[in-house]
Amino acid sequence: xxxxxxxxxxxxxxxxxxxxxxxxxxxxxxxxxxxxxxxxxxxxxxxxxxxxxxxxxxxxxxxxxxxxxxxxxxxxxxxxxxxxxxxxxxxxxxxxxxxxxxxxxxxxxxxxxxxxxxxxxxxxxxxxxxxxxxxxxxxxxxxxxxxxxxxxxxxxxxxxxxxxxxxxxxxxxxxxxxxxxxxxxxxxxxxxxxxxxxxxxxxxxxxxxxxxxxxxxxxxxxxxxxxxxxxxxxxxxxxxxxxxxxxxxxxxx
Numbered sequence: 001x002x003x004x005x006x007x008x009x010x011x012x013x014x015x016x017x018x019x020x021x022x023x024x025x026x027x028x029x030x031x032x033x034x035x036x037x038x039x040x041x042x043x044x045x046x047x048x049x050x051x052x053x054x055x056x057x058x059x060x061x062x063x064x065x066x067x068x069x070x071x072x073x074x075x076x077x078x079x080x081x082x083x084x085x086x087x088x089x090x091x092x093x094x095x096x097x098x099x100x101x102x103x104x105x106x107x108x109x110x111x112x113x114x115x116x117x118x119x120x121x122x123x124x125x126x127x128x129x130x131x132x133x134x135x136x137x138x139x140x141x142x143x144x145x146x147x148x149x150x151x152x153x154x155x156x157x158x159x160x161x162x163x164x165x166x167x168x169x170x171x172x173x174x175x176x177x178x179x180x181x182x183x184x185x186x187x188x189x190x191x192x193x194x195x196x197x198x199x200x201x202x203x204x205x206x207x208x209x210x211x212x213x214x215x216x217x218x219x220x221x222x223x224x225x226x227x228x229x230x231x232x233x234x235x236x237x238x239x240x241x242x243x244x245x246x247x248x249x250x251x252x253x
Contacts (some may be wrong), residue, residue, distance in 0.1 A: 001029065001030065001031070003008045003039075005251050006029050006031060006035075006039060007039060007042070007043060007048075008076075009028065009029055010025055010028075010029065010036070010039055010040070010049075010056075011043060011049065013025060014048075014049045014056050014057065014058050015026060015058055018057060018058050019052070019055060019056065019057035019058070020055050020056060020057075021054050021055035022040070022054060022055050024055070025040075025056075027038075030066035032084050034144055034198050040055070040056045043056070044056070047059070051204060052217050053190055055231070058097075059144075061203055070076045074230075075208045075210070075234075078208045078209075078232040078234070078253070079102060079103045079106045079208060079230055080106050081232065081253035082103055082106070082207070082208065082230050082231065082232060082253045083103060083106035083107045083109070083110055083206065084110065084253065085230045085251055085253040086107050086110075086170055086204055086206045086230050087107060087110040087111060087114075089204060089228065089230070089251075090111070090114075090116060090168055091172075092114060092115045092116060093115060093116065094117070094167040094168055095117045095118075095119075095164075095165075095166050095167050095168075095169060096111065096118045096119070096166060096167065096168050096169075097118075097119050097121070097161070097166040097168070097170065097191065097199065097200055098111070098115065098120040098121060098125055098170050099121050099122075099154070099170060099171045099172045099196065099198050100117050100120075100121045100122035100124075100125070100149065100150065100189070101122070101151075101172030102172075103159070103172055103206045103207060103208065104120075104122070104170055104171075104172050104206060105122070105124055105125055105126060105128065107170055108120060108124075108125040108128040108205060109128055111129070111136050112128060112129050112131070112134040112135075112136050113135055113136070114135055114136055115135045115136070115139070116135075116136050116137070117136070117137040117138075117139060118136050118138060118139065118232070119138075119139040119140070119141055119160070120138075120140075120190050120232065121141065121143075121150050121151060121152050121157070121192060121196070122145075122149070122150045122152060122191065123145050123150035123240075125150070126138070126140055139164075141156070141157050141160035141161070141187070142156030142157060142159065142160050143156045143157030143160070144156070144157075146186070146188075146189070151189055151192075152192070153186075153188035153189060153191070153192050153244075155218060157192055157194050157195075158192065160188060160192065161192070161195040161196050161198075161215040162195065162199065163175045163241070164199060165199055165200070165201070166196075166199055166200040166201070167198045167200070167201055167202065168201070168202045168204060169197055169199070169200035169202070169203045169204070170204050170206055171193055171196065171197065171203060171204070171205050171206070171226075172204060172205075172206060172207060173207050173211050174211065174214070174216040175211055175212075175214035175216040175219075176205065176207065176211055176212055176214070176223060176229075176243075177212070177213050177214065177223070177239060177242075178217055178223055178239065178243050178245075179242075179244055180215040180219070180240035181219065181220065181221055181222040181223050181225075182205070182214055182219075182220040182221055182222075182223060182225065182226070183214075183215050183216040183217070183218060183219055183220060184218040185217065185218060186218060188220045189218065189220035190219065190220045193220045194220050194221060197221065197225050199222070200222070200229075202227050203225060203226050203227050203228075204226075204227065204228045204229075204230060205226045205228070205229045205230065206230050207229070207230075207231055208231060208232050208234065208235075209231050209232050209233065209234030209235030209236070210234060212231060212235045212236055212239045212240065212243075213236045213238075213239040221250060223243055223246055224246055224247065224248070226248050227248070227249065227250070228248070228249045228250075228251060229243065229248055229250045229251070230250075230251045230253060231250065231251075231252060231253070232252060232253050233252055235246065235250075
């Protein structure tokens, strides 16, 4: 098992159980307790979990957004499949608004070598798209980056979005349901998503199935704002049926 796979397994176990011991993680992964202790120290330094005597515990509280470092390790294969499907829906020559979030980062990697114009809304995606060589034309908005997350928010970001029009907005989410619509954990992030949707002719939501049927506290708008949802096979069937009944096209990666 690679270090990355073991770290992902440890992060998932801590997230699901709330707290785990070194012995439990050693049994789960097949690694030695010394290796597990080193893994926990590394993951703690990255903000994925809290190191405690004899093991680790989650940093998450109910209703809070999971740390970026944790989300970056979660459902990586699904996010890459979703990103490939999203990229296939974007034609050469389009002007694309690319939201923040880990799934949208995977989209950034695929758009970088293509003849498109992209305005990314996170520092991480700006770095990816600005790394030569690459064909994508990069537009950089103003704004204030959120700590750790790197998502750009605030009046300068909103002004950048209001001044432009995009062919396609690729949006991420914290929650989506037919009843409550598109939601985010952060009010400033919700305002940016809302402005980006308003400035775009077409809106594609890129999200793994775990976000469907969930609701966060900051409302972005109804699900009818979305033209297409690209998700994976873990999405709940009843929620997908309700969204499709409302007229949204759903593609499963």
